[in-house]
Amino acid sequence: MRLIVSPELIEAARAGQGDGMEHLLETLWPHAYRIARSIIQSDALAEDAAQEACAIIYREIASLRSGDAFRAWAYRIVVREALRVAKRHAPIADAAGTVTETDVDLRLDVLRALAVLSPDLRAVVVLHYYGNLSSSEIGSILRLPSPTVRFRLMRARQQLKHILSPGSSFLATEAAQ
Numbered sequence: 001m002r003l004i005v006s007p008e009l010i011e012a013a014r015a016g017q018g019d020g021m022e023h024l025l026e027t028l029w030p031h032a033y034r035i036a037r038s039i040i041q042s043d044a045l046a047e048d049a050a051q052e053a054c055a056i057i058y059r060e061i062a063s064l065r066s067g068d069a070f071r072a073w074a075y076r077i078v079v080r081e082a083l084r085v086a087k088r089h090a091p092i093a094d095a096a097g098t099v100t101e102t103d104v105d106l107r108l109d110v111l112r113a114l115a116v117l118s119p120d121l122r123a124v125v126v127l128h129y130y131g132n133l134s135s136s137e138i139g140s141i142l143r144l145p146s147p148t149v150r151f152r153l154m155r156a157r158q159q160l161k162h163i164l165s166p167g168s169s170f171l172a173t174e175a176a177q
Contacts, residue, residue, distance in 0.1 A: 002132050003031045003071050010067035021061065025054050031131070032078045038126035039082040041115045042089070049085040053078040075131065076141040079123050086119040113163040121156040128153055 005027055012020025032053050037046035056077050064073055114122060127138045135149040142149065 003028065003074075005070060007067045010064075010070050014061050014064060014067070016062075021058060024061075025058065028057070028074055029054065032074070034130060035075065035078050035126055036082040036085075038114070038130050039079065039119055039122050040086050040089075041111075045085050045089055046082070049081040050078065052085075053081040056081070072137060072140040075127065075133070076143070079127065079141055083119050083123060109164055110160075113160050116163055117156055117159060121152055121159065124149055124152040125156045125160075 005024060009020060009024050009027070013024040029050065032050040033046060036049040036053070037043065040046045040049060057074055064070060114125065117125065123142065124138060127133045127141060133141070135146045135153065139146045139149045
């Protein structure tokens with residue numbers, strides 16, 4: 001699901017008009033939380049990171065030069081806060097302890113495998129697959145060149161493929177728990 005915010009809403013928030021900022025943050029919140037949760041792998045810590053990101057966005061929205069840059073600007077703040085929280089609380093938790101969906105084994109395996117990735121690789125994967133962003137958009141958010149983003153995405157895919165391959169010791173360990 002892609003974040004779509006009308007230019008009028010962004011301008012109303014930037015200008016401090018009416019409920020513009022409140023509506024903007026309500027629109028942004030599910031995306032901010034989902035991105036933070038995917039990076040951090042902890043509900044409580046993801047909520048903290050997303051809330052702090054929204055507070056920063058609230059304080060700094062007037063400095064946004066163009067409404068067209070809102071999504072990349074907001075995602076950059078969310079990812080930065082999620083990575084800050086992830087580094088401060090590493091290791092966050094074991095992957096099995098943070099996953100609550102028990103009905104789809106493949107989804108569980110992917111979430112557990114994602115938790116094994118470093119926060120930097122996890123951020124790229126989350127923005128690409130959950131945020132539906134291109135490498136240039138991710139590069140803008142993370143302030144990295146597009147080739148670096150593509151390299152990190154390739155490394156993350158390689159690691160995930162290895163982790164999720166049949167006969168992987170990771171899957172055998174997870175199944176035994």
